[in-house]
Amino acid sequence: MTNTLSKLEAADFINRSFKPLPRSYGDALVEAARNDSRIVCLTADLSPPTETDLFRDTFPDRFLNVGIAEANMIGIAGGMARSGEIPFTHSFCAFSTKRCFDQITMQVAYPKLPVKIVGFLPGVATILGVSHQAIEDIAIMRTVPHMMVLEPSGPEYHAAAVKLALEHEGPVYLRLKRPEKPPEAPIEAQTLETGRGVLRREGGDVTIVAAGLEVPEALTAANQLFDEGIDASVVDMASIKPLDSELVLERAQATGAIVTAENHSIIGGLGSAVAEVLADAGVGLPFRRLGVQDTFCEGGSTAYLMEKFGLDSFSIAQAAREVVLRKG
Amino acid sequence: MTEPWKAKRNLEDLERIATRLRLHVVNMVASTGQGYVQQGLGAADIFAALYFAEATLDPANPTWPDRDRIFLTTAHNTAILYATLGERGFFDTSLLSTYVTDGSPLEINASERVGPCVEATCGSLGQGFSVAVGCALAAKRQGRHSRFYSILGDGEMQEGQIWEAAMLAGAMGLDNLCTIVDYNFLQSDGPMDKVMSLAPLEAKMESFGFEVQDVDGNDLGALLDAFGHARATKGKPSFIKANTLVGKGVSSLEGLMFHQLRFPGEVADSAKAELERKLAS
Numbered sequence: 001m002t003n004t005l006s007k008l009e010a011a012d013f014i015n016r017s018f019k020p021l022p023r024s025y026g027d028a029l030v031e032a033a034r035n036d037s038r039i040v041c042l043t044a045d046l047s048p049p050t051e052t053d054l055f056r057d058t059f060p061d062r063f064l065n066v067g068i069a070e071a072n073m074i075g076i077a078g079g080m081a082r083s084g085e086i087p088f089t090h091s092f093c094a095f096s097t098k099r100c101f102d103q104i105t106m107q108v109a110y111p112k113l114p115v116k117i118v119g120f121l122p123g124v125a126t127i128l129g130v131s132h133q134a135i136e137d138i139a140i141m142r143t144v145p146h147m148m149v150l151e152p153s154g155p156e157y158h159a160a161a162v163k164l165a166l167e168h169e170g171p172v173y174l175r176l177k178r179p180e181k182p183p184e185a186p187i188e189a190q191t192l193e194t195g196r197g198v199l200r201r202e203g204g205d206v207t208i209v210a211a212g213l214e215v216p217e218a219l220t221a222a223n224q225l226f227d228e229g230i231d232a233s234v235v236d237m238a239s240i241k242p243l244d245s246e247l248v249l250e251r252a253q254a255t256g257a258i259v260t261a262e263n264h265s266i267i268g269g270l271g272s273a274v275a276e277v278l279a280d281a282g283v284g285l286p287f288r289r290l291g292v293q294d295t296f297c298e299g300g301s302t303a304y305l306m307e308k309f310g311l312d313s314f315s316i317a318q319a320a321r322e323v324v325l326r327k328g
Numbered sequence: 329m330t331e332p333w334k335a336k337r338n339l340e341d342l343e344r345i346a347t348r349l350r351l352h353v354v355n356m357v358a359s360t361g362q363g364y365v366q367q368g369l370g371a372a373d374i375f376a377a378l379y380f381a382e383a384t385l386d387p388a389n390p391t392w393p394d395r396d397r398i399f400l401t402t403a404h405n406t407a408i409l410y411a412t413l414g415e416r417g418f419f420d421t422s423l424l425s426t427y428v429t430d431g432s433p434l435e436i437n438a439s440e441r442v443g444p445c446v447e448a449t450c451g452s453l454g455q456g457f458s459v460a461v462g463c464a465l466a467a468k469r470q471g472r473h474s475r476f477y478s479i480l481g482d483g484e485m486q487e488g489q490i491w492e493a494a495m496l497a498g499a500m501g502l503d504n505l506c507t508i509v510d511y512n513f514l515q516s517d518g519p520m521d522k523v524m525s526l527a528p529l530e531a532k533m534e535s536f537g538f539e540v541q542d543v544d545g546n547d548l549g550a551l552l553d554a555f556g557h558a559r560a561t562k563g564k565p566s567f568i569k570a571n572t573l574v575g576k577g578v579s580s581l582e583g584l585m586f587h588q589l590r591f592p593g594e595v596a597d598s599a600k601a602e603l604e605r606k607l608a609s
Contacts, residue, residue: 071492075458079448080462107449111448
């Protein structure tokens with residue numbers, strides 16, 4: 001894991017460093033496949049960037065590269081699931097959802113088949129630009145009946161997400177982000193539960209509900225706020241659907257102010273889901289949604305884009321101060 | 329090897345079955361006053377040949393894992409589909425009278441509400457073929473000898489996903505896959521070549537790696553021969569261009585190019601009378 005890549009070899013859409021990256025998802029999928037012979041793996045010409053090269057090399061008979069044809073991949077996965085298999089399909093988030101949404105609804109979700117749709121490059125986090133950025137995927141996938149939507153906050157939760165995806169009998173959308181550089185310490189696998197948020201930090205002044213890439217940003221913001229005398233809770237809402245309504249309402253009661261933070265449009269994603277829970281329960285409180293503010297983005301480094309589109313810890317801390325002030 | 333699930337038929341039997349299916353189609357569409365009567369009549373021979381002779385099915389056990397699977401990917405051509413499923417014993421034919429009434433599982437576009445005999449919900453055109461390819465791949469992996477039939481519409485082949493699936497099926501040499509295009513030349517906006525021509529279709533499918541046959545889709549003997557040739561073809565998928573005549577079997581309707589036909593009572597009555605005469609003879 002610590003060696004440096006020095007020879008001339010294929011570059012990776014995600015790994016822009018000269019060090020190999022851990023493949024926490026790819027390892028977890030191979031491990032799951034060892035224990036369950038029904039698991040098969042499909043990709044649309046993106047094996048290394050979706051960490052499925054490991055599966056390809058370990059179980060070549062259970063691996064299919066369909067070529068660059070995502071709609072066909074989803075239909076084929078539907079056929080395989082109808083034949084008793086558990087297909088995991090792989091591409092980038094944008095192509096895994098938007099490009100084949102009709103196929104997902106009709107060939108996977110309506111018949112409630114165990115197809116697990118795995119996307120990488122969530123939200124703005126890619127240098128590849130607007131064509132490869134999925135800022136609408138959670139919104140559309142959340143509307144699909146039977147669909148579970150998971151966005152773990154880091155590689156330490158990837159194995160847990162694979163486990164939850166397999167526990168769910170129907171279709172799942174798994175929105176994953178590979179780390180951009182090798183971790184400094186070994187990854188310690190963490191657990192997740194379906195429909196349960198993880199209270200990553202407990203404080204009584206404000207709650208930040210975040211998912212994916214925004215969770216570490218929220219934790220950084222919470223540390224800044226603490227130095228200023230604001231004690232924030234941070235909820236890691238990896239299970240976006242089903243959502244942990246109970247925890248949202250409990251934290252609303254306990255802290256009286258909520259900020260949501262997501263690497264996605266503010267329309268239809270995690271922030272909307274939390275707002276729906278609050279409104280349905282008749283809870284009014286100071287509330288802010290952080291995310292992409294109904295605009296298209298552009299390619300760039302993740303740190304640059306997070307700052308530009310108001311997704312970084314600075315923006316989260318600012319929003320938290322504001323809602324705390326509004327509490328009066 | 330005996331195939332107890334297969335309904336072996338001679339051609340004369342099949343002709344009578346096809347006529348019975350046509351009579352159901354007329355009755356079902358007559359009750360709503362408009363619908364896909366022309367396509368149903370045109371495709372009746374394909375359905376009779378496939379469901380009553382070629383495919384290995386067990387209506388008493390519709391989820392039998394080793395069954396052959398038939399995907400009607402033009403899922404709106406349902407009068408003929410439901411007539412066939414009912415006559416083949418997947419449900420009681422009395423259900424046919426509920427066609428397109430509120431609450432009935434027999435909707436215009438076939439969905440799995442009908443039961444597992446509808447192998448996929450295909451109303452959104454171009455999708456069922458990919459599902460058939462997925463099933464065919466899984467069967468190969470699992471060592472099953474089932475065959476996978478898709479009935480495509482000719483207009484449906486304008487969908488890009490059809491060609492994605494065809495490309496993969498050809499590249500993988502899926503010889504358990506047999507695709508029939510119901511070449512009736514009729515799509516929503518008019519004759520297919522006026523909307524967007526598929527020509528040269530046979531050359532296109534050959535170049536995608538398919539064994540291609542061009543047959544009269546209203547000739548039961550020719551259809552059975554084509555299915556037999558497809559079954560005997562190893563190492564590549566089969567494509568049968570079945571040229572059908574819309575309205576086939578009812579003299580007042582044959583060749584009338586209406587995608588959705590208003591079906592006045594008196595026309596329906598004369599059609600019924602003609603088909604009943606044929607059955608009585």
